[in-house]
Amino acid sequence: MRRYGKNPDEDDIRVRPNSKGTRPRTTIRPKHEDAAEGMVLTVDRGRLTVLVGEREITAMKARELGRKSAVVGDRVAVVGDLSGQKDTLARIVRVEERGSVLRRTADDDDPYERVVVANADQLAIVTALADPEPRPRMIDRCLVAAYDAGLDPLLVLTKSDLAPAEPLLETYGALDLDYVVTNRDDFLTGGVDQIRERLAGRVTAFVGHSGVGKTTLVNALVERQRTTGVVNAVTGRGRHTTTSALALPLPGDGPEGAAGWVIDTPGVRSFGLHHIDPSRVIQAFPDLEPGTAECPRGCSHDEKDCALDSWVAAGHAEPARLDSLRRLLATRERREGD
Numbered sequence: 001m002r003r004y005g006k007n008p009d010e011d012d013i014r015v016r017p018n019s020k021g022t023r024p025r026t027t028i029r030p031k032h033e034d035a036a037e038g039m040v041l042t043v044d045r046g047r048l049t050v051l052v053g054e055r056e057i058t059a060m061k062a063r064e065l066g067r068k069s070a071v072v073g074d075r076v077a078v079v080g081d082l083s084g085q086k087d088t089l090a091r092i093v094r095v096e097e098r099g100s101v102l103r104r105t106a107d108d109d110d111p112y113e114r115v116v117v118a119n120a121d122q123l124a125i126v127t128a129l130a131d132p133e134p135r136p137r138m139i140d141r142c143l144v145a146a147y148d149a150g151l152d153p154l155l156v157l158t159k160s161d162l163a164p165a166e167p168l169l170e171t172y173g174a175l176d177l178d179y180v181v182t183n184r185d186d187f188l189t190g191g192v193d194q195i196r197e198r199l200a201g202r203v204t205a206f207v208g209h210s211g212v213g214k215t216t217l218v219n220a221l222v223e224r225q226r227t228t229g230v231v232n233a234v235t236g237r238g239r240h241t242t243t244s245a246l247a248l249p250l251p252g253d254g255p256e257g258a259a260g261w262v263i264d265t266p267g268v269r270s271f272g273l274h275h276i277d278p279s280r281v282i283q284a285f286p287d288l289e290p291g292t293a294e295c296p297r298g299c300s301h302d303e304k305d306c307a308l309d310s311w312v313a314a315g316h317a318e319p320a321r322l323d324s325l326r327r328l329l330a331t332r333e334r335r336e337g338d
């Protein structure tokens, strides 16, 4: 069963206070009964690629959509030239209600929300075991975002040819979190099956730092190939790093033609959680959550009487996990003053 995030259908971009959003609204909207339904596969500077039936067409937002934007994974209604031929441009006249919305902000103190994908039901949190070094706090952030959006998290640990997974699994393996350990040599020998199994029939968004191997993995799963990166160790960016999200069908037959969808996304530096209520952050820490039962009412979990200190001292969870929770909450706190 898909769980739904809060407010899945509201506008994905919140305007900063004082912006001049006073455009008059048209009250009579054309019905567009002849519109075709499609799914947004990618967005590139205002041009969207929409899959309509088996045809990929290029489209742009119709003016009547106003500020509302269409993102990868959106179901949309399109009118106009649907031939999909070169230099044709259709118009998106409607964005259908979203089943889920995965959002992030660039930073915790940045109020500008971007929608990463719509209608995904699983979040593959891709972390390399080395090159780049795994950062547990990034995993924790992605978990918070996944639970908030109502997506099932799947931890994907890549590059197991470079380093063992055990240190990370000591923490995350114990969280009742589904995970897979893989590397690209596996892919060559058909070893993507354990991942494929978990993707069947689902829409999975792949997120993670730049260079962790998202595109390499996605390429092993789908027929159409994307360019992968040679990532610069210093800047963390490279010539072929992914610059836009792209939805790709998994080969095989499923309810809507594909056996499932994978959505490759560009690497991010951080996964800003400005939009998430601090009280929801604890959901991503199931090892700590039971320890909050003894907390004072309205506990910030970062105060003298917080029960989590004794919970950790009693050996119920690792100190590093409490540290991660507190750092996350602290960066969230700072925004209250802005």
Ligand SMILES: Nc1nc2c(ncn2[C@@H]2O[C@H](COP(=O)(O)OP(=O)(O)OP(=O)(O)O)[C@@H](O)[C@H]2O)c(=O)[nH]1
Pocket (backbone or CB within 6 Å): 158, 159, 160, 161, 162, 182, 183, 184, 185, 208, 209, 210, 211, 212, 213, 214, 215, 216, 217, 227, 228, 229, 230, 231, 238, 240, 241, 242, 243, 265, 266, 267, 268
């Ligand atoms: N050793 C090793 N290297 C890998 C593996 N998978 C990918 N790489 C390398 O890691 C680099 C980055 O891979 P990408 O797939 O482009 O990484 P990405 O996560 O898509 O990066 P962005 O698009 O920038 O977000 C490339 O040089 C890959 O060849 C692996 O399993 N083992």
Ligand SMILES: [Mg+2]
Pocket (backbone or CB within 6 Å): 214, 215, 216, 228, 229, 241, 242, 264, 265, 266, 267
């Ligand atoms: Mg990539």
Ligand SMILES: [Zn+2]
Pocket (backbone or CB within 6 Å): 292, 295, 296, 299, 300, 301, 302, 305, 306, 307, 308
């Ligand atoms: Zn507490």
